[in-house]
Amino acid sequence: MNHIDRANQEAFERINAAEPELVDVVYAKDVLPGMDKRTIGHAGPPLEWKDMCGPLKGAILGAAVYEGMAETLEEAEKMVLAGEIKFVSNHSMGCVGPMTGMITYSMPLWKVVNAKYGNVAYSTFNEGLGKVMRFGANGPEVLERLKWMETVLAPAMKAALAETGPISLKVMITKALAMGDEMHQRNIAASALFVREVAPALAKVVENRADLERVMSFISGNDQFFLNLAMAAGKSTMDPVKNIEHCSVVTAMSRNGTNFGIKVSALGDQWFEAPVLTPKGLYFPGYSEKDANPDIGDSAICETFGIGGFAMGSSPAVVRFVGASSVQEAINYSRDMQEITVGLNQTYIMPTMDFIGTATGIDIRKVVETGILPVINTGMAHKQPGVGQVGAGIVNAPMDCFVKALYAFADYEGV
Amino acid sequence: MNHIDRANQEAFERINAAEPELVDVVYAKDVLPGMDKRTIGHAGPPLEWKDMCGPLKGAILGAAVYEGMAETLEEAEKMVLAGEIKFVSNHSMGCVGPMTGMITYSMPLWKVVNAKYGNVAYSTFNEGLGKVMRFGANGPEVLERLKWMETVLAPAMKAALAETGPISLKVMITKALAMGDEMHQRNIAASALFVREVAPALAKVVENRADLERVMSFISGNDQFFLNLAMAAGKSTMDPVKNIEHCSVVTAMSRNGTNFGIKVSALGDQWFEAPVLTPKGLYFPGYSEKDANPDIGDSAICETFGIGGFAMGSSPAVVRFVGASSVQEAINYSRDMQEITVGLNQTYIMPTMDFIGTATGIDIRKVVETGILPVINTGMAHKQPGVGQVGAGIVNAPMDCFVKALYAFADYEGV
Secondary structure, three states: OOOOHHHHHHHHHHHHOOOOOEEEEEEHHOOOOOOOOOOOOOOOOOOOOOOEEEEEHHHHHHHHHHHHOOOOHHHHHHHHHOOOOEEEEEHHEEEOOOOOOOEEOOOEEEEEEEEOOOOOOEEEEOOOOOOOHHOOOOHHHHHHHHHHHHHHHHHHHHHHHHHOOEHHHHHHHHHOOOOOOOOOOHHHHHHHHHHHHHHHHHHHHHHHHHHHHHHHHHHHHOOOOOHHHHHHHHHHHHHHHHHOOOOOOOEEEEEEOEEEEEEEEHHHOOEEEOOOOOOOOEOOOOOHHEEEEOOOEEEEHHOOOOOOOHHHHHHHHHHHHHHOOOHHHHHHHHHHHHEEEEEEEEEEEEHHHOEEEEEEEEEEHHHHOOOOOOOOEEEEEEEEOOOOOEHHHHHEHHHHHHHHHHHHHHOOOOO | OOOOHHHHHHHHHHHHHHOOEEEEEEHHHHHHOOOOOEEEOOOOOOHHHOOOOOHHHHHHHHHHOOOOOOOHHHHHHHHHHHHOEEEEEEEOOOOOOOOOEEEEOOOEEEEEOOOOOOOOEEEOOOOOOOOOOOOOOOOHHHHHHHHHHHHHHHHHHHHHHHHHHHEEEHHHHHHOOOOOOOOOOOOHHHHHHHHHHHHHHHHHHHHOOHHHHHHHHHHOOOOOOOHHHHHHHHHHHHHOOOOOOOOOOOEEEEEEEEEEEEEEEOOOOOOEEEEEOEEEEOOOOOOOOHEEEEEEEEEHHHOOOOOOHHHHHHHHHHHHHOOOOHHHHHHHHHHHHHHHHEEEEEEEEEEOOOOOEEEEEEEEHHHHHHOOOOEEEEEEEEEOOOOOOEEEEEOOOOOOHHHHHHHHHHHHHOO
């Protein structure tokens, strides 16, 4: 084992040792460095307005109205063009958000602590499916829902978590893998387990009866509710893997709808970017390939720590949602990922694949050597602003990210 | 296709056409024919006190105290010996209950309607695991829990169901099969889905805050809560399959801890019985094979309509609970059951097995011809009264039931 392999082994052990726990609900304004009333966090590496895709622009304009920066979408666009709104990459604030990943001043965030290393990660709350801001929708019903989440749902959840104490996301993810979730495009089991976990506490702490009923309905009616918690678990798991000397393991993968970026342990917080690909998958009625925006979102943090597409073999039912051809193809994806990773996860096991662990710890050297690209299960947004989700599918991380990162890593190693 | 095959095809179509829906909570005293304050319903074919196993006796004595027939277990036993308590087979009252299957006058029941055929089936409420009456336990905490279920949980559920309207158990079972439940020894997904379904309504209708909290805790904390609903779905699915002329399909399988009984469509309500076998499986800490009571309960209605052991291939995670050697063994069980059944279920599909339906409609001719016995996933009770559950395992229906039934069927056919 050479010094790089040893460093990667250390990374692998830190991933396995992670203990992501949901501990609290907080607000962006109170915890995020540099967050102010004119700042909007977004998914993926940083980019400028002119380079942004339709759904990201749509979400940003909606977020500006939600936050009260502007009264209308048109006014918001003028402010953007006048340089009056600042954009920040979520990852740089310790946050993750799916798809467009909007985070503004007033938004509530899940606070997840990695109890093994003490680091903290945040994620947004999941809004549900269809016409939602993370897919670029920005109409009045989208903003009303976000305001309700901020003012009713979040305080209810905060009070409930004070009642339950820390909730182990590691345990919940492990259980849900045994229940056919891969936790990126299929979260029905984890979401239902989460409801069971918090329902008694919510019943105890939410004073207003109508509020309690809407909270129960909202969290019970969203099969993807857990996605954002899985993402925060991933972020909190991968952050302690950063900056290990000589380590060629990927610590983050994320997309802003224009570019796909990865970070590599030894190379710190530098993004290595390439143009994103467009998922292949299945479309909701009325939509087709010509409507789909290219790949977007921080949610590829799931695959970064070994679930999502990497756990597809544990999720036979996701096959028909993302458009894989068969259960065997899903199993093959999970097997292929073993070729580009350090090892098999010790906790995240797949009963469907005779209880082996998911492939964990992407090694950029192996990706470039084998030509096997990380596989990601993902949602698909309409490419026009304001529409929303049009389907779900499978996409790869682009090879150029890994090639660029490997050149930089070779430089770093003095090769 | 001869006339028996045609009759069996009709049975298969009725099973597939069934639409079991949970519609209400009722009380045994209000709906069960012949139920009075000195009657106790039990699982399996009828039998006398002297032939009953330990856990069934333990449960009966506890049930008598719960119902106020006696003040103590000792007094209850004297009443039994004096012939003052009447025993009835649950199936004869249109009911099912897992393990000992106790049903008394005051107990609440789930009411399930088969919306396709209009027939009704009832089942008891699930008490949880461990020291519970269905496993033969009868201490004060067992009786207190049953009283709370009768006076708080049941009215809450009744009110919630009035709010939700009928809940399709067919849909819920189908979803849960895609989430790794086989719905006999693994019901975590179905139970969690059920919580999601009723939580908003409970939040709306349960006035007392402490009651609401305990109800939420109870239903959220029991991974087997859905079992009894799956059983009532099975009973309501299979009852319309009874009395089809020339039909050799099994309409009920059940065990009283001493004998295993089956019913066959063309032969009406006659039980064909043989001594029960003892499950092979895994034991909770502190228990071993010498503690296990032989097979007991109405829950084999699950396998009768195509889930439970027949769906083991859809439930990789149950393998390690019931003690199968591998996921492949579970898949083999589900494949073997195809040899003794009429066809593959059109709704209850197994994503893990490339979305094929579960083997459905046990044909007694095929069982005797092939020598392949129906496989049942089951809980194991301690053989002494008053103890409770000691483990879970796999058991077969005994061949003699099928041989006896086939002789009677040959007689009936005039062969």
